[in-house]
Amino acid sequence: MLQMKGITKNYPSVIANDKISFDVKIGEIHALLGENGAGKSTLMNVLYGLQNLDNGEIFINGQQIHISSPKVAADAGIGMVHQHFMLVENMTALENVMLGLHQAKPPLLDIKGTREKFNSIVEKYGLVVDPDLPVWQLSVGEQQWLEIIKLLFRDVKLLILDEPTAVLTPAEAHQLFTTLRFLISEGRSIVFITHKLDEVQEIADRITVLRDGKLVGTLNKEEASSFQLSTMMVGRSVTLERRPRPIITEKSPVVVIEDLQCKNERGLTALKSINLTMYSGEILGVAGVDGNGQRELAECITGLHLPTHGKINILGKLVSKVVDDSSLLGFIPEDRHRTGLILDFTVYENLVMRTYKDPPFDWHGKTNWGKVKTFAKELIKRYDIRTPTEIVLVNTLSGGNQQKVVVARETNGQPSVVIASQPTRGLDLGAIETLHELLIKERNRGAAVMFISTELSEVMALSDRIIVMFNGEIMGEMDGENANVLHVGEMMMGHRIEN
Known part of the structure; x- marks a missing residue:
């Protein structure tokens, strides 16, 4: 044909x-x-x-x-x-x-x-x-x-x-x-x-x-x-299987969510009385069929969505007080084109969108673009972003390298919390493996990481602890090491399993 x-x-x-x-x-x-x-x-x-x-x-x-x-x-x-x-x-x-x-x-x-x-x-x-x-x-x-x-x-x-x-x-x-x-x-x-x-x-x-x-x-x-x-x-063997990771014995609460409720953009109830704690040195996997409140949960934690009831504290501070602090909160959104990048901006501009007003880039209200570009080159090297130079438009990069730009910007400040919402969506095998390695690295240095994905195999490979969402509620929680696919599947269909 x-x-x-x-x-x-x-x-x-x-x-x-x-x-x-x-x-x-x-x-x-x-x-x-x-x-x-x-x-x-x-x-x-x-x-x-x-x-x-x-x-x-x-x-x-x-x-x-x-x-x-x-x-x-x-x-x-x-x-x-x-x-x-x-x-x-x-x-x-x-x-x-x-x-x-x-x-x-x-x-x-x-x-x-x-x-x-x-x-x-x-x-x-x-x-x-x-x-x-x-x-x-x-x-x-x-x-x-x-x-x-x-x-x-x-x-x-x-x-x-x-x-x-x-x-x-x-x-x-x-x-x-x-x-x-x-x-x-x-x-x-x-x-x-x-x-x-x-x-x-x-x-x-x-x-x-x-x-x-x-x-x-x-x-x-x-x-x-x-x-x-x-x-x-x-050109080499790739594995997305569960990786060995150091056991972190001293974990402390980082994000505490109490009775969280909110509505979606259609005005319908999206979250129903969510109670949840995220701990340092842990990847919390959030499984579930797309559209069951995962996006709203991520956006409430990152301050992009206002709850109708309840509260969220990050290291004892209300979310509204930390959303602009790159040392406390990093967010990898589910749609990098809509909310993760400005496609008509350069790679270096996208890399410093959160920090260009901070020292050493800002000097009495003026941006030192030379220092910005030098910093961008360092991130490009450290995160292995495949781009001809830092001055090309980010929309010319492949999807995996666009995602690396987002990850570099959001994790470079070593935030206490990293929210990764569908971060591997549309990525190829090699890019997925790289992203998994980056998230485990964040976990190992002590960050509280939330990994939201509809790819159950990825959730089970990455997570220390797993929750499953259905219709805006948490159906159950289990240890990532011993998670049972059948039990997770049942919860994804709305069957609650008590801890």
């Missing part, structure tokens, strides 16, 4: 794609693996018309095609769901689908016909999305479905899915795989970009690995082991 031959894409400081050849057969799911910066997104952006190739050829069903824009790609039957969704948040799901659709009698909109087709697609593929809800009221999982519905409306033949399960619960991921199998049974083809090796081995027919802009190899699913794939991805 698709052939890409000798694709080369150069940027001023890097070769993003170096003579890469890639093909997809009709009725096939072809997984694309590689670390952030390996060239996966660039290759797919070339295919989708977002980037122009410098050399190489693209064939669709045997016919050579020059894809100069997403419209040309769409006309050729190619559609893409980006890792960061392309939706208008204040418009409804149905209105988002209608954007860009050809109308039979312009400028009139066929709302009735579109609604009927929307409902037909939802029913056929077993999706659950309310067409009349504005996008901002949809869960991230529902927004993912909506992006796929948009492609099915256009009857695309080749779907490109960039980290499609990064925002899905295990149940939603299972539903996605069922839907994808249905799609290929209809003769469609799918490019599945992911870093999750277990998913690749479950869903893919073939697997192609890129590293440093080059093609490493393509394997059939039957001949690909997790060890082999991870080694191909990063």
